[in-house]
Amino acid sequence: MNKFFTKKLSIISFIFIPIIFLWHPNWLGFLGVQPYWPLFWLLPWAMINGSINGLVFGLFLGIILDSITLNESFTQIPGLIFCGFFFGRIKSHSDFMVGHFRYGLICSFGSFLCGTLYLAQILFRNFLDGNFLMFIPGVKNILAEVFLTGLFAPFICSQLIRMFKFSRRKFW
Template sequence: MARLHQQPICVASALLVPLLTLATPGWLTLSGVAPSWSILWLLPWSLVDGPVSGTIAAAGLGLVLDGLGGGGLTQLPVLMLLGWWWGRLGRRGRPIERSLNLGLLAWIGTMLLGLSLWQQGRLLSGLDAPLFQHWAWRQCLLQALITALLAPMLASWQLLIWRRRAPA
């Protein structure tokens, strides 16, 4: 079992997620929509360190991001579910290494996160206007696309580093 959570540099890398969420460079956006940095960090972490560590890391990350975002919407349940699911994928069968697989997993995770936030927004504000629905779909699809395009580069790089750092 990998022990990334015992490596200070790996745990410190989680601090980059809120920083990048608040200050995403303009050239890393797609029509003004930033990638989901939490997904890009959580995917390789969970694949390497397993479902328990993935769920705990997702809970911590979700609490920090919910504290920054406010507005009554929470990322916590979806991030915890994804951390557990990706951790199970990393523990069963052959290791996930292909870029297409990482991109697809990042796309699925971002879509789930976006749809969860959209539904929470609908329930809290009661907005069912077609303009709101069009905007929400656009945001969700653009964020999933930019995250899926960045995942093969960033998640592969993180997987390589973290697999070397994690004692078997």
């Protein structure tokens, strides 16, 4: 039984992403915004398993998160697919400190990309309204999300990479 949980640890942790996404803990927020939780799991998974697996699980994450949110007209799928593919092209670094800071920078870039693609969908849909001052809070939310994602990524991603590498070992 212990071998089963150890080998399936990455998939079990995948289940917690929608839970944390819906839980939305306020004490981890900044300016009413949370970090972009899916990237914390997607970065280590794609770095270990490659860009095609990152793309596929980015699609799965997007479908799951779009199905649990109430907004049916905007999607998170394009950003997560692109981030999954991009994260898979990045290899693990041997230097401990550089790797930690790199996780934060990569997740910040991914969060900026996902947030910008989401805001672009909103702008495209509401382009004819003409009131672009209404979208300034969206830019503030993207910047706060980028900051928080980059702040928490070194802590969370390094633990997840260690956990994913441990679960990939062969147990005899």
